[in-house]
Amino acid sequence: MDPIRRSSTLRLTGLLCLLFLVFFSRGFASHDVVSEKSSGTTQEDSRSQANSTAHKKTFPVLSFNYEHVRTPFEISLWILLALFMKLGFHIIPTVSHIVPESCLLIFVGLLVGGIIKATGEQPPILDSNLFFLYLLPPIILDAGYFLPMRPFTENIGTILMFAMVGTLWNVFFIGGMMYAVCQIDAAKLAHVDLLSCLLFGSIISAVDPVSVLAVFEEIHINELLHILVFGESLLNDAVTVVLYHLFKEFAHEQAITVTGAVLGVISFFVVSLGGVMVGVIYGIVGAFTSRFTSYSRVIEPLFVFLYSYMAYLSAEIFHLSGIMSLIACGVIMRPYVEANISHKSYTTVKYFLKMWSSVSDTLIFIFLGVSTVAGPHTWNWIFVIFTVIFCLVSRVLGVIGLTAFMNKFRIVKLTKKDQFIIAYGGLRGAIAFSLGFLLNNNEIKNLFLTAIITVIFFTVFVQGMTIRPLVELLAVKKKKESKESINEEIHTQFLDHLLTGIEDICGHYGHHHWKDKLNRFNKTYVKRWLIAGERSTEPQLISFYNKMELKQAMMMVESGSAAKLPTIVSTVSIRNVQAKGSPKPSRAISKSREEEIRRVLRANLQNTRQRLRSYSRYELLNDALEDDISEARFRKQKEMERRMSHYLTVPANRQETPPVRKVFFQQEHKVYTYDDSESPRGRASPSCADDVSELKETPEKPDQSSTPRANRDAELKPKEQDDQGDQLKVSRCLSDPGPNPEDDEDSTFLP
Amino acid sequence: MYNYKHYCKNLHKYIHIVDVCFFTVSQEQIKNLYQRFQQLSGNHEKISRDDLERIPALNNNPIRKQIITAFFDKRNQHQNDVGSLDEIGFEQFLMVMSHFRPVNSTATEEEKVTVRKQKLRFLFNMHDTDNDGIITLDEYRTVVEELLSQSGAIETEVARSIADAAMLEVASTNVPHMAPDDFYEGITFEHFEQILKGIEMESRMSIRFLDMNTATMRCGKLSS
Numbered sequence A: 001m002d003p004i005r006r007s008s009t010l011r012l013t014g015l016l017c018l019l020f021l022v023f024f025s026r027g028f029a030s031h032d033v034v035s036e037k038s039s040g041t042t043q044e045d046s047r048s049q050a051n052s053t054a055h056k057k058t059f060p061v062l063s064f065n066y067e068h069v070r071t072p073f074e075i076s077l078w079i080l081l082a083l084f085m086k087l088g089f090h091i092i093p094t095v096s097h098i099v100p101e102s103c104l105l106i107f108v109g110l111l112v113g114g115i116i117k118a119t120g121e122q123p124p125i126l127d128s129n130l131f132f133l134y135l136l137p138p139i140i141l142d143a144g145y146f147l148p149m150r151p152f153t154e155n156i157g158t159i160l161m162f163a164m165v166g167t168l169w170n171v172f173f174i175g176g177m178m179y180a181v182c183q184i185d186a187a188k189l190a191h192v193d194l195l196s197c198l199l200f201g202s203i204i205s206a207v208d209p210v211s212v213l214a215v216f217e218e219i220h221i222n223e224l225l226h227i228l229v230f231g232e233s234l235l236n237d238a239v240t241v242v243l244y245h246l247f248k249e250f251a252h253e254q255a256i257t258v259t260g261a262v263l264g265v266i267s268f269f270v271v272s273l274g275g276v277m278v279g280v281i282y283g284i285v286g287a288f289t290s291r292f293t294s295y296s297r298v299i300e301p302l303f304v305f306l307y308s309y310m311a312y313l314s315a316e317i318f319h320l321s322g323i324m325s326l327i328a329c330g331v332i333m334r335p336y337v338e339a340n341i342s343h344k345s346y347t348t349v350k351y352f353l354k355m356w357s358s359v360s361d362t363l364i365f366i367f368l369g370v371s372t373v374a375g376p377h378t379w380n381w382i383f384v385i386f387t388v389i390f391c392l393v394s395r396v397l398g399v400i401g402l403t404a405f406m407n408k409f410r411i412v413k414l415t416k417k418d419q420f421i422i423a424y425g426g427l428r429g430a431i432a433f434s435l436g437f438l439l440n441n442n443e444i445k446n447l448f449l450t451a452i453i454t455v456i457f458f459t460v461f462v463q464g465m466t467i468r469p470l471v472e473l474l475a476v477k478k479k480k481e482s483k484e485s486i487n488e489e490i491h492t493q494f495l496d497h498l499l500t501g502i503e504d505i506c507g508h509y510g511h512h513h514w515k516d517k518l519n520r521f522n523k524t525y526v527k528r529w530l531i532a533g534e535r536s537t538e539p540q541l542i543s544f545y546n547k548m549e550l551k552q553a554m555m556m557v558e559s560g561s562a563a564k565l566p567t568i569v570s571t572v573s574i575r576n577v578q579a580k581g582s583p584k585p586s587r588a589i590s591k592s593r594e595e596e597i598r599r600v601l602r603a604n605l606q607n608t609r610q611r612l613r614s615y616s617r618y619e620l621l622n623d624a625l626e627d628d629i630s631e632a633r634f635r636k637q638k639e640m641e642r643r644m645s646h647y648l649t650v651p652a653n654r655q656e657t658p659p660v661r662k663v664f665f666q667q668e669h670k671v672y673t674y675d676d677s678e679s680p681r682g683r684a685s686p687s688c689a690d691d692v693s694e695l696k697e698t699p700e701k702p703d704q705s706s707t708p709r710a711n712r713d714a715e716l717k718p719k720e721q722d723d724q725g726d727q728l729k730v731s732r733c734l735s736d737p738g739p740n741p742e743d744d745e746d747s748t749f750l751p
Numbered sequence B: 001m002y003n004y005k006h007y008c009k010n011l012h013k014y015i016h017i018v019d020v021c022f023f024t025v026s027q028e029q030i031k032n033l034y035q036r037f038q039q040l041s042g043n044h045e046k047i048s049r050d051d052l053e054r055i056p057a058l059n060n061n062p063i064r065k066q067i068i069t070a071f072f073d074k075r076n077q078h079q080n081d082v083g084s085l086d087e088i089g090f091e092q093f094l095m096v097m098s099h100f101r102p103v104n105s106t107a108t109e110e111e112k113v114t115v116r117k118q119k120l121r122f123l124f125n126m127h128d129t130d131n132d133g134i135i136t137l138d139e140y141r142t143v144v145e146e147l148l149s150q151s152g153a154i155e156t157e158v159a160r161s162i163a164d165a166a167m168l169e170v171a172s173t174n175v176p177h178m179a180p181d182d183f184y185e186g187i188t189f190e191h192f193e194q195i196l197k198g199i200e201m202e203s204r205m206s207i208r209f210l211d212m213n214t215a216t217m218r219c220g221k222l223s224s
Helices: A002-034 A036-054 A067-091 A093-098 A101-118 A128-145 A149-154 A156-182 A194-204 A209-219 A223-235 A237-253 A258-290 A297-317 A322-340 A343-374 A381-406 A416-424 A430-437 A443-474 A486-506 A511-530 A533-537 A540-558 A591-610 A624-644 A652-656 A660-671 A692-696 A706-732 A741-747 B004-019 B027-041 B049-053 B056-060 B064-071 B090-100 B109-127 B137-148 B156-174 B189-195
Strands: none
Touching (some): A067 A093, A067 A101, A101 A443, A128 A209, A128 A322, A128 A343, A128 A430, A149 A156, A156 A223, A156 A381, A194 A430, A194 A443, A209 A223, A209 A343, A209 A430, A223 A237, A237 A430, A258 A322, A297 A322, A297 A343, A343 A430, A343 A443, A381 A416, A381 A443, A416 A443, A430 A443, A486 B027, A486 B056, A486 B090, A540 B137, A540 B156, B027 B090, B056 B064, B064 B109, B137 B156
16 A cells, blocks of 8 residues: 555655646746847847957856747747646546546646736736647647548538538527527626627537547547537538628627628638638649659658648638638548558658647647636626526537437437437537637627636536546447458448449439449549559558558567467468368469569668668668568568468478578578569669558569579578568468478479 | 339238338338339339349449349248249349348337348348358459459459458457368358448448439339
């Protein structure tokens, strides 16, 4: 007991020390906020002074100039605080089980804001510019880029319904009811007119993607519900933008005309479709660019980020929906970019997006807390309480009504449990706050801001904390642990074609028919333009298969040794599957395999050469990991080969023998066995072989038989560790009997 | 124009066919299917394979042969018969179509299981062409080759290795411990169910007959 308690208290004290250190330096930093104006001029003076006085005084060995680095310093401090908080919550496990991270972060923000205020400074408020331009895009891009397309497109009708009609209903219901509330004399709110109420409604009714993501990610709910709520939170941006601008404009004129309303409707279509169009354009340009990035792999991830960010900014220029643009860009760009960029770049993109969105997310919640402490508040009990009540009521009513309507058109109907979760998951967040903050300064603004903050707190704290036990209580289906299975993939595709065929026989132009048409269009025209090289003709099943192989190879590398091959969980090998009497596959291994094997070996040959070159910062050298992956792949393929064509296996007794070289030679010979009919071919130029994905390009004619022999000597060294892996593997595949009777075929060596 | 009298005479029979499988279907939908059937058969009583092969939209489908065969497969008629027919009437057509109806949300768990089994059985019959009750490696290889057949010049080796890997996966999940000399004959229906339990067949393998109205069908003439 004692050591545990000691260690936890140690951790807590450490954490608190960190906190105080950070606060202290921030307090110190914000001390300079006041003297901002004067510091600019004094900086010049001090510098010139330092120069001029250098002749008279001794040279200052150590000087202090904080103004110089103030802004980046403070920004870094804030980000560091956010990161420490995130770390802290995961170190202390007990709290994070009960309370979702977002709540804790807001709480920390409150603390920080309180401390700053206590030191007499004005705490920084979540600047809308900062939020919309820097903090929000990474989160949306992360969400859009990794949006699961299949469930999204299958439920697109329901999602759009909730996003558009649901939000509209919320706006008018809340706006109308709040106006009614303002008419109550006791509230003393008679100065709030209908338009302002509607404006308030438009700000507060949109479900917030940041909060939804933050809370839903922790409860691991099933895919359908997740995509419904999340999709809704993304797509309702268009409605919010239009209504917000509409009511803001009309708030000046104090009345809405019919033309105004009509223009509003038109504006809605322009905003949403325009936003999507901008995103699509940038997505296509980005995909096209990625076709050529093989010439400079290091900057590939940057293209993805910059094109997406530009899509967002361009949409914002025209007051179109930036979020929809960003999502469209990510969705369009992704399949083509992933086919083009190297594996490393793909990992980089993935991890950078996750990292940025994580930091943004944390910062947003902290700033929300700080802004709560900072902002001027006008607390009006009636207004605030009724806002919260009406938000809940309108959400519930909206969900029930819309589900009743949509269930007529859905194959998988939404049950009452689903409806409850969807209604309960309608969280508000920082977007509402920032929109409220952008309002013109008057007394109503503070009233609204207070109400908005209260609603946000309520949804995040109360709904966020209770949703997890409720999900358990209602036994809502959780996310399935999807084990990627090649059988499922085969049958998913088979079903797609089958259903398309049945629809064609029925003469029914349904869902599958159009999807099939789109896929064919994609394959014949679009892929050819946007995907480099031979990958454009690769069917999906094969890419899936390759991905699986790569994944398994990487698992092998990461687990450190070949001994932990995850694929071998059973003693079944391909020998059990292939009929004894079945015709043996031809001796030559497939051309594509051969080509891959040769490429890998060539790459390793290149590696030994490249290691002698001097280090250059701008060149990607094949580092150890990539080598391992290539070799692991090679190993895996060889292993598959061995398992599939059993007579190629070296019999048990030969494998056990220690002299590595001998075994190696024989394996080499086995690998490079050609049919006599193959014509010799010149050696392809050694292209950049650090791209593992290039291994699966269209098979070319196999190389001359003489070249492997020449390479053998050079390749001996890198292949040695390979052999040990093979030895381990083969000794495990003890399904091999003794010397193979067909082994005499092995003796046909190269011509 | 379809034979209205003939249709009305047999309507109760048609509804019964589809209802057997726990589906409810509206008369409207049966009428639509009947109209389509008449159009395909050129107003004859029966459809032959050629009639189905003439549908232009099917040309792009990589598995059209299997789909057409499935219509003429006696096993899909739920009568414990084997073999294949040369021509089918509307009842048999409807029987095959009934495999694709979505499940009612009011169905009980038992009914859902039965429906799922039935749909999986249809798929199984499509793969198991020689009707020996198991999908052998060769049959599975054919399936994968057909799937990839429209994607340009694919090496048979690649298709083969994918089928082999898939077969291996089935064997490993269902019969994890086999001695070196055991031979895994093929995928039985139980194993087939097992490996596809991740896919929700009841909802995936269904077509919305709801929004099929006569206007969307390219009928020559519409009748009332």
